[in-house]
Amino acid sequence: MLFDSAATLRVRRSERIANRTVVAEDRHHRIVILVSEGAYTLADYAWVLMHSTLNLTHAMSMDGGREASLVVAQGGFRYATFGPWLEHEDHPEAGTARTPLPAVVTVELP
Numbered sequence: 001m002l003f004d005s006a007a008t009l010r011v012r013r014s015e016r017i018a019n020r021t022v023v024a025e026d027r028h029h030r031i032v033i034l035v036s037e038g039a040y041t042l043a044d045y046a047w048v049l050m051h052s053t054l055n056l057t058h059a060m061s062m063d064g065g066r067e068a069s070l071v072v073a074q075g076g077f078r079y080a081t082f083g084p085w086l087e088h089e090d091h092p093e094a095g096t097a098r099t100p101l102p103a104v105v106t107v108e109l110p
Contacts, residue, residue, distance in 0.1 A: 002046035002059040009050075011042040011061070019068035020045045024059035032056065035070035037081050 017039035
């Protein structure tokens, strides 16, 4: 949990930065999935989200680092962002790319 419905920060401050994946809920009870395109500490990212115009009520951190990735495909719209990759690794855009993932979140709309 990054922050709860009382807007209380629920993570310890540290200097560890990474790309972040977050699942949150807004005031209209919609689920919001976010992936940062830059590295943040958990506390800093929580602060940014709590004070954003997204009106989030609470948020939970899912993963960080190079595994923090997001792909959105809807009709002709496609957006993809991936964490940093080392030169000797396959990039996820490549058809043969393989990387172990500890968890996958998927959302499919009707």
